[in-house]
Amino acid sequence: DVVMTQTPVSLPVxxxxxxxxxxxxxxxxxHSNGNTYLHWYLQKPGQSPQLLIYRVSNxxxxxxxxxxxxxxxxDFTLKISRVEPEDLGDYxxxxxxxxxxxxxxxxxxxxx
Amino acid sequence: xxxxxxxxxxxxxxxxxxxxxCAASGFTFSNYYMAWVRxxxxxxxxxxxxxxxxxxxxxxxxSVKGRFTISRDNAKSTLYLxxxxxxxxxxxxxxxxxxxxxxxxxxxxxxxxxx
Numbered sequence: 001d002v003v004m005t006q007t008p009v010s011l012p013v014x015x016x017x018x019x020x021x022x023x024x025x026x027x028x029x030x031h032s033n034g035n036t037y038l039h040w041y042l043q044k045p046g047q048s049p050q051l052l053i054y055r056v057s058n059x060x061x062x063x064x065x066x067x068x069x070x071x072x073x074x075d076f077t078l079k080i081s082r083v084e085p086e087d088l089g090d091y092x093x094x095x096x097x098x099x100x101x102x103x104x105x106x107x108x109x110x111x112x
Numbered sequence: 113x114x115x116x117x118x119x120x121x122x123x124x125x126x127x128x129x130x131x132x133x134c135a136a137s138g139f140t141f142s143n144y145y146m147a148w149v150r151x152x153x154x155x156x157x158x159x160x161x162x163x164x165x166x167x168x169x170x171x172x173x174x175s176v177k178g179r180f181t182i183s184r185d186n187a188k189s190t191l192y193l194x195x196x197x198x199x200x201x202x203x204x205x206x207x208x209x210x211x212x213x214x215x216x217x218x219x220x221x222x223x224x225x226x227x
Contacts, residue, residue, distance in 0.1 A: 041214070048207060048220060054215070
């Protein structure tokens with residue numbers, strides 16, 4: 001199985017500040033069709049996860065441009081600029097290139 | 113508006129069965145792969161199973177293979193998860209989610225396996 005190593009586990013931030021979350025995979029996430037199926041989700045307290053970024057760097061509909069994704073191969077990053085209160089919660093990366101699909105363990109974004 | 117609503121969760125004894133349903137609306141259900149993802153209490157997300165848009169192919173994580181069956185009824189826009197031989201480690205909130213990218217999620221249904 002592909003292991004997704006997500007860091008940090010906890011990320012204290014100040015409102016208006018910047019946050020960066022890393023996700024590293026144990027093998028390349030480039031699919032045989034050339035696409036890279038690495039996605040990012042936010043789960044706010046008491047809610048279902050919501051898609052933020054799909055295929056590394058594509059913002060999902062309605063997601064503010066404060067959120068950006070980058071990376072390739074096995075090394076990926078989610079950046080959040082100008083953090084707002086509604087950005088707080090648990091962030092997860094997911095790879096859907098290889099079965100079984102695997103999530104990172106999560107990063108809790110919280111106020112400093 | 114895309115909506116996914118799970119149902120069928122509850123308290124069940126180890127070794128027994130439960131069938132979850134997910135009613136979909138607001139999109140053409142038969143055009144999309146669908147999946148189940150679960151989250152044990154205070155834990156992270158775990159992919160359980162996926163099914164192609166026609167239902168012709170299914171995929172499972174090893175820990176549920178042979179015990180869980182994902183299926184769909186495109187005429188009813190409904191996704192199912194038949195769970196047999198349930199174990200305590202299957203206790204979780206089960207989410208229904210859409211597509212390759214899991215772009216929409218339901219609110220989840222809680223399954224508790226306990227004697």
